[in-house]
Amino acid sequence: MEMAKEVLAKENIQLNVSFKNKEEAIRYTGGILVDRGYVEPSYVDKMLEREELTSTYMGNFVAIPHGTEDAKEKVKETGLSVVTVPEGVDFGDGNIVKILIGIAGKGDEHLEILSKIAIVLSEEENIQSILDANSEEEIIRIFNEVN
Template identity: 70%
Template sequence: MNMSSILTKENILLNKSLNTKEEAIKLTGSVLVDRGYVEPNYIEKMMEREELTSTYMGNFVAIPHGTEDSKQFVKESGISFIQVPEGVDFGGGNIVKLLIGIAGKNDEHLSILSNIAIVCSEEENIEKLISAKSPEEIIEIFEGVN
């Protein structure tokens, strides 16, 4: 799965301010809906997933996505990326500054997750993503994976 084919400038929101985890997940999902990757019901499934287990991954990153039974609402694979420099509390003292929403068609979510994990495992990349001033900077960091 080539990241540059699913992470476009239009999928990236920079310098957002969010008050709650719920608001963060809904915004992450609404980008996926607005860009035509998923049906609106997918956002509900993202909220359900968060209730089952937190999508906080550590290192200021959360990866909201739907439940196992949400695949029916995915039209095509896509990513939404939301930068929250001030952070949003995901509970338990976990502060999220980068939200990466994913929707994977068939089993493509596994390779998407793998690429995200590679990028986000480097603290230097996290710092660059949090301080990025343009969507192009974000895309460049993820393109380095392929």
């Protein structure tokens, strides 16, 4: 039997990336989930569709792009991608995003992940720590400190 993938593996994290615009940022964040086998390629289109419906900007320089409700069948495994954008990318309405967290949740697992992420990101020092991180391991540690 195949072991379930880690939800947040080192390979899911990209530090210090820069983007021209929101669409490019979302495609990149979703692309990690595709390349690592968490979702089918069409999931990325659903992430962009979701963004059209309602911005995934959460405040505090954070966006959590994820697919629409009907994108669930495109998810193979629950996974996260984390991308840091120190220069920021404009998500519209003057909202600048420096941390993108792509989410693919199988079944209802995304709800649990969302609440965990919300806890991590409610602490402003965690946001700074993520932006200051020099390694993928540091970011994984920040997320793992929350139970």
